[in-house]
Structure formats: C-alpha cells, structure tokens
Amino acid sequence: MAHEVETMAYAGQVPWHGLGNKVEGDLTPQEMLVKAGLDWTVSKRPFYYANKPNTWDLNDPRGEASLLKADNHYAIVRDTDQRVLSHCGEGFVPFQNHETMSFFKKFTDAGNMSMDTAGSLSDGERVWGLAKIKKGFTLAGGDEIEGYLLMANSHKVGTAMTVMFTPIRVVCNNTITLALNSEGMTGKFRILHLQMLDQDIMKSAEEALGISGQQMEQFKEQSEFLANTRATPDAVDNFIAEMLQPKLLIERAKRDSKLLVPLHDEFSKSSLAIRDAIDLSPGATMQSAKGTWWGVLNGVTYVMDHQKKAKSSDHALTSAWFGNGAMTKRKALTKVLEYAKVS
Secondary structure (H helix, E strand, C coil), X not given: CCCCCCEEEXXXXXXXXXXXXXXXXXXXXXXXXXXXXXXXCEEEEEEEEECCCCCCECCECCCHHHEEEEEEEEEEEECCCCCEEEEXXXXXXXXXXXXXXXXXXXXXXCCXXXXXXXXXXXXXXXXXXXXXXXXXXXXXXXXXXXEXXXXXXXXXXXXXXXXXEEEEECCCCEECCCCCCCCCCCCEEEXXXXXXXXXXXXXXXXXXXXXXXXXHHHHHHHXXXXXXXXXXXXXXXXXXXXXXXXXXXXXXXXXXXXXXXXXHHHHHHHHHHHHHHHHHCCCCCCCCCCCEHHXXXXXXXXXXXXXXXXXXXXXXXXXXXXXXXXXXXXXXXXXXXXXXXXX
C-alpha cells in the first residue's frame, strides 16, 4: 500500500511506534540492514522519449530506434524490483542504503551504541536506522530517558540525508525534538545529495553532532531544570494558548465566517487533549512530571506521538521525526524552557 511502512525490524523492546519484526542479538549496522529488508541498491537511469510518436515500423516494432534521451531527466530506480522511487536532474547523487547505514559502524564497533531499529517508508523512498546510545539518565522518581541517534536518507530529490540525536522517555515512549541551543543549532546534521558520500563527509557529520556526549548532557540539564520547576495553572493556560495560536485562528475566521465554529471546535479539542495528556498520560504522576514544566512538555509530546491522527503509520513516523509533529515538539520544548525560566 502506498505511503505505508514498507519493511522494518527492531532489536530489544518493542519501539514506541509499535511496528516492525523483532530480531535477536546485538546486530551490526549491516546485519540490521539485511534483517530490515534494506539490502537493495538504487541506480540513476536516464529518461527516453519517442522521437516519432504514433508511428509503427515493421523493422522496429517496439520503437526503440526512435527513442531519444531526455536532457537532465533521470529516474531513481530500485534495482531489485525496478520500482521508480523518484525523478531527478543531472546533479542528484543517490546514496546507497549500505553507505548510509555505515554511519553507525564506528559507534557500534566502539560499544557506544547498539542498533535498535531500521526500516523503510513510503514504498522505499525513505530509509532510516535508529541506534541506542548506551548512556542515558534518570530524573527524580525513576523517570528514565534514553538517547538515540537517528539516520534517515531519502531516495527522493529535494530531501537530504539527516542524522540527528533524539531522546525518548521510557515510561511513555515520547520522542522529544531538541530545541535550538545557544549557538542556534539542534542535534541534527544534513548531507545534501550533491556529491558522493565519503569518509570526510561522514566524519564532519560525527563532529557536528557531538553525538552522545554534548547533546545528551545538554538535554539532561534542560530536563532536570524543567522537572524541578513548578508550572502554575495560569502559566499552563498561557502556554497552551501560545502553542495553539488562537489569534491566528480568529484571523482566519474573520476572513471566512464559515470557519468560526470548526476552528473554535478545533482549538477546544486540541486544548483539552493537551490538558488531559498533562494530567493522565503515562508517567504524568511521576515525581519529575506532576505539576512541573517537564510534565507539560511531555503532555504535548504524548499528544503528537500517540494521539494525533495520521493517514497511516508511515505519516505518523514521518511527522514525529521530520514533519509537523517534530516542529510542534521543538516549539514546545523552546516554550516550556522560556516559561520555566520566569516561574
């Protein structure tokens, strides 16, 4: 089915999205690639068009002699089944699955990470791998946070290969998207499809991320600060209003009065969902979360990861890591840090 998770495998506990086939053992990146059904290659092939359409030649019944190569028009084709994954121009350089998964090798070989999950989305257009960082941390009351490194590569033009750090709260399987740090950077690194992947590019990605050390330590400090800062009901009301931006909804309703009722209903439902998640989602009553800005953050995150309706599991994963869900969670972390600093 189009726009569904195509193949996936996971090691250890069932992942937060609940998808994939369980595999045993501590797998290398290449072993995980095979188990996840990603051991295929792509090729960049030129487009051809008919020079003499609607004609038939007895000596050339298939019309091959009249085919002409189209300038700057190519297809990215999966070699195993000849599926066209994308169309591109001359400058697009495809990255093979085994190349992108090799990003994890240095860290798994050193024992700093272990392969957790891998799979493909959108009928093979996007391929990803997730490695668990061995060192996590625990907040008050036993609230465990684990760090992961996510690599995602797209065989579709216009989407870069992305490597990013993503923390996951164990009790509720919330994936938290990092806010901008003081240098204006997140735990993310992008590699454009403009040149072949080589060791220098991969090394620069490793250095830019800071991987398990700086990113995990920074997020630990933020989490502890939020877990130790009380959130008053009035402040939470203001936070939810900022997140849902009712002023923008009102402006839209002014332009079209027919939108007033549905937009009001949308705001009310979203507001109620966040409030319920803050109070009732898994882990909401833990010492670190109850009445704190950490609990407020995880209320928003829980809604985006587990309650927000999506067309398919494919769309849900894509949104949580790369799309609207990720942007909302990044905004939520930025906002709760702002509110906590003045509480």
